[in-house]
Every structure is written in structure tokens, then in C-alpha cells.
Amino acid sequence: MIPLFAQRRARSAAPEPAAAVLSLSPGATRLTAGLHPRRSQQRLDHGAHLSAHGPLPAPGELRLAELHALTEQIALREQGGTGLPFHRTLRSVIDSTRRHGLPAAVVVNATQGEPPSRKDETLLRRAPHLVLDGALLTAAALNAQQVVIGVSHAAAEAAVRAAVAERQPRHRSRRSSVRVVRLPERFVTGESDALLRDLGGGPPTPTGRKGRPSNAGVDGLPTLLSSAETWARLAVAARTGAARYAAVGEPGEPGTFLSTVTAYTTGSRRLAQTVVEAPVGVPLRVLLERCRTDVGQAVLIGGYHGAFLSRRAANTALMSRRGIEAAGATFGAGEVIRLPEETCPLGETARAAHWLAAEAAAQCRLCFRRRSAIATALDYLLHGGGNAAMERLRGQAAAARGRGACSHPDGSAKFVISALSTFADDLAAHARGRGCGRGVLGALPLPGGPETVGAGADDRFGVDWTLCDGHGLCADVVPELIQMGSDGYPVVSTATIPPYLAARAKAAVRRCPALALRIEGSPSGR
Numbered sequence: 001m002i003p004l005f006a007q008r009r010a011r012s013a014a015p016e017p018a019a020a021v022l023s024l025s026p027g028a029t030r031l032t033a034g035l036h037p038r039r040s041q042q043r044l045d046h047g048a049h050l051s052a053h054g055p056l057p058a059p060g061e062l063r064l065a066e067l068h069a070l071t072e073q074i075a076l077r078e079q080g081g082t083g084l085p086f087h088r089t090l091r092s093v094i095d096s097t098r099r100h101g102l103p104a105a106v107v108v109n110a111t112q113g114e115p116p117s118r119k120d121e122t123l124l125r126r127a128p129h130l131v132l133d134g135a136l137l138t139a140a141a142l143n144a145q146q147v148v149i150g151v152s153h154a155a156a157e158a159a160v161r162a163a164v165a166e167r168q169p170r171h172r173s174r175r176s177s178v179r180v181v182r183l184p185e186r187f188v189t190g191e192s193d194a195l196l197r198d199l200g201g202g203p204p205t206p207t208g209r210k211g212r213p214s215n216a217g218v219d220g221l222p223t224l225l226s227s228a229e230t231w232a233r234l235a236v237a238a239r240t241g242a243a244r245y246a247a248v249g250e251p252g253e254p255g256t257f258l259s260t261v262t263a264y265t266t267g268s269r270r271l272a273q274t275v276v277e278a279p280v281g282v283p284l285r286v287l288l289e290r291c292r293t294d295v296g297q298a299v300l301i302g303g304y305h306g307a308f309l310s311r312r313a314a315n316t317a318l319m320s321r322r323g324i325e326a327a328g329a330t331f332g333a334g335e336v337i338r339l340p341e342e343t344c345p346l347g348e349t350a351r352a353a354h355w356l357a358a359e360a361a362a363q364c365r366l367c368f369r370r371r372s373a374i375a376t377a378l379d380y381l382l383h384g385g386g387n388a389a390m391e392r393l394r395g396q397a398a399a400a401r402g403r404g405a406c407s408h409p410d411g412s413a414k415f416v417i418s419a420l421s422t423f424a425d426d427l428a429a430h431a432r433g434r435g436c437g438r439g440v441l442g443a444l445p446l447p448g449g450p451e452t453v454g455a456g457a458d459d460r461f462g463v464d465w466t467l468c469d470g471h472g473l474c475a476d477v478v479p480e481l482i483q484m485g486s487d488g489y490p491v492v493s494t495a496t497i498p499p500y501l502a503a504r505a506k507a508a509v510r511r512c513p514a515l516a517l518r519i520e521g522s523p524s525g526r
Contacts, residue, residue: 053239110149130236308329319334384435464516
């Protein structure tokens, strides 16, 4: 019997509605086979899963050497953002187990804390058995003693637990135990070492230390860690074989992929998110058209550590790792976010930059002392800061590139730098004080949704400088919007206060001993 352990480490909340699911090419439907596009709460139980996908090779039927060869033949890559070749990571784990004489561990990383990405959550909520197939098949080949599934959504956790329970009578002879771990829903918990640190009893933040899970991961064991989509792809390939698997896609990147497509609807002021399965190499324009939209004024690829593609580049880009890199971006986890013509692209970027600053682990000097510097500099530029503000912003972003204990500072800086390059005309208009004439609709998805942009959106900090003594307590409470300047007085952002910082903003006002800080704007914020 597979023992099941569930660790709850996040506050319970109302489950987020499941993303819609769409297959771009019915003939190439694999990962989403059996899923009804309009039944968002549907979960394939084990019987329905077998009906849709067929039986998996029995334990021992696919030996370790054959499994390794299969992953190399289909050019399987990590689908969580890194894009590393899976067969190399598998080889490292095999070598490590033999070198140290230790059993292996297998980890499914589905801790997606980035709002633009819903694919792994959707797989676990609706097709958990496909993910379990890939992980358990590999665990059997490796003689691994444990399989760990890290999630950050309550609905995904419930679906996985139900799927494991359905399998228990069928897997009494298997050696691998399955453990389901719930982590807080934060951006940095998606990093592999944050998950491993949590499994070891530490905080779910990146360690900042260089090391490979294949050498020492869960409980110090050689650990094979990959995303939910990677394990699902492996389960598909184990059924089809390498030749059938490569019948769709590109020669160097065969198969299908999952993409989370986010599009803002101006009329309803809502974000629509669809998880799409498509053959690798499909034109980005076609992917958006199937989601009943177009490329807009630009498309963000790869999420908030990714890059923007201009309208021209987006219209010709192909959805493969090589195709997206040729267009000037990175594939990441396949996130596609359309920016509508009606929104201010730099205002959208600033809104996301403030959220990224709040999501930082703040455990290295760069993040702790300067995590909101880029967002604050962008605020000044947007409000007519001129060339000096532009140079300050470029300097802050350049200073974060390639630095930090984890990838978060570098990725956030790359995202902002991409916006400055893609929207150069808007940048110049804002720097001169004229602005672009457009509001911020909330087209880049953040917790709270676009509906939070508008109600109370005029709330911002105000300071009575005749009272301010420079105590600096406000900067301690909400460093994303207030920092201490070189003259010993606070530098206060002119940006509106995001909904997720509203409580701390009010706390900063209460903590001001000189009663100099206030919130101005809508009556509800005063």
C-alpha cells in the first residue's frame, strides 16, 4: 500500500476557478486526452484515465536503461522553465545512486506561484493520474523509495490525494511511498531548491547555495526533480514509444506542449486564462487565434522572468524553444500574455514589478535592501522623471542582472529591461511628462485580478514634510513603496497602492510617530 502524507503549510482559501482547457489539434491531443473543454471541475478518475490513455507498461517492463534511452530519443526537457535535457538529469541521478550506494527519490514540482502559469495546476486538478504515471514509472525503474509531489493550490492537493487513494489497492507491491506536500503560494516557492528546503523542514525559499538535487536532495538522497508537465509527457511517451511521440512537433523538439494563454477582455474587464495543448512549433499567432484573440500591442512570453515580443515579432514567432529565442524571448514555462491596445504597457510592467518585489525572499543583500528599487525607479519615470529617472532605472536594472542568491532578482530585472526596449516610444512620452494617455487595465495577471484595478485605485501615499522627522519606520513596513534616501528622509513612491499592499500601507500610516504619513485618494483609503 502507498502511504499518503499531507502537510498543510498554507492558509486555506477559496479555490481559484480552474483554467479552461483547449486542444489546438484534436489529432495531436495527448496530455489533455479525455478532458472536456467546458467542464472545468472535471477530474479523470483512474478508470477514466485508463480509458483515455490506455495502460502503462507494467513495473519492470520498461527497464532503467530503456527509460533513459526513451527520454533521450524524444529530447524530453524540463518544462518548468529551465529547459534542461531530462536524460542528462536522469543520468546524473543514476550515477549518483551507484557512486554513493543510496536509493533515489523522485519529486514532482507543481508549486506554481506565478499567476500567468496554470498548466501544472490544471494537470494535477484534472489529470493527476498522468503525472503520477510518469513519476511512479520512473521511481520503479530507479528503485526509488519515495515520490514527493509539491503543490501550492488546495484544489490540486485534493485531486492528487484522491488519485493516490484510488491507486492504493493496485500498488501494494511497489516500494515507493507517495508524499503530498502543500507549500505557500508564492513566486519563489516554484524554485526547485525552495521546494527541497521545505521538504527538509526549512522555510520554502531558495537556499542560494550551489548544488544539484541529483547529488543530494530529499533527505540527502540523489533526487530526480521535474515539473508536472515533464512527468506527464514521459507517461505519454512510455505508451506511444519514441517514433509515435515524434510524429508531431519539430525534429529537435518533438511532441506537444502546454501553454497558459492569458487575454484581457476590455468589455467585461476580466482576464481569461486557457491552458492549451499544441504541437511544438505552432505559430504564436495561431495559438492566440484559437483562444479568440490576437497579438494585441505586444505579447509577454515566459511569465514575469520572461520578455515582451512586439506586435511584429509576435506575428511571426513559433512556439518552440528555438523559435521563441529567435524572436528575442525565452520560452520559460510556456506562458503567453496578450497586452491589449487600450492599456499602458509600462504601467502594467510597474504593477507587476511591485508584486515581484513583494514576492522576493529577501534573504540576500540585493533582495533585502534593493528589492523594490527597480519598481520605485520605474514609478518616478512614469510620472515625468525625465532623462535622469530613465538613467536611474536602467542603472538599477543593470545592477540586478546576474546577481542574487536565486534567479528572482535577475529574472525580474530582465522582465523590466525587456519592457523598456519594447515600449521605447511610451517610455519617452512618460519621461517627458506627457504620458501615453492610457490607463492600466490589469492585463498582466496578479493575485486579486484586474477587478482590483479601479476600485480604490487612486489610493497613494502622501507626506506632510513639515512633520516628517525621518524616523524610517514606514520604510520598514512597506519597503516596496517607501525607501530611505541619502538625506535621511523617506523617498515615497508616487504609484498607486496595490491591493496586496493595502493592509501594510495602512499599518505604515499608523506606525508613523510624527503623523506625517497618510493615504490619499478614494475615501475608503483615508
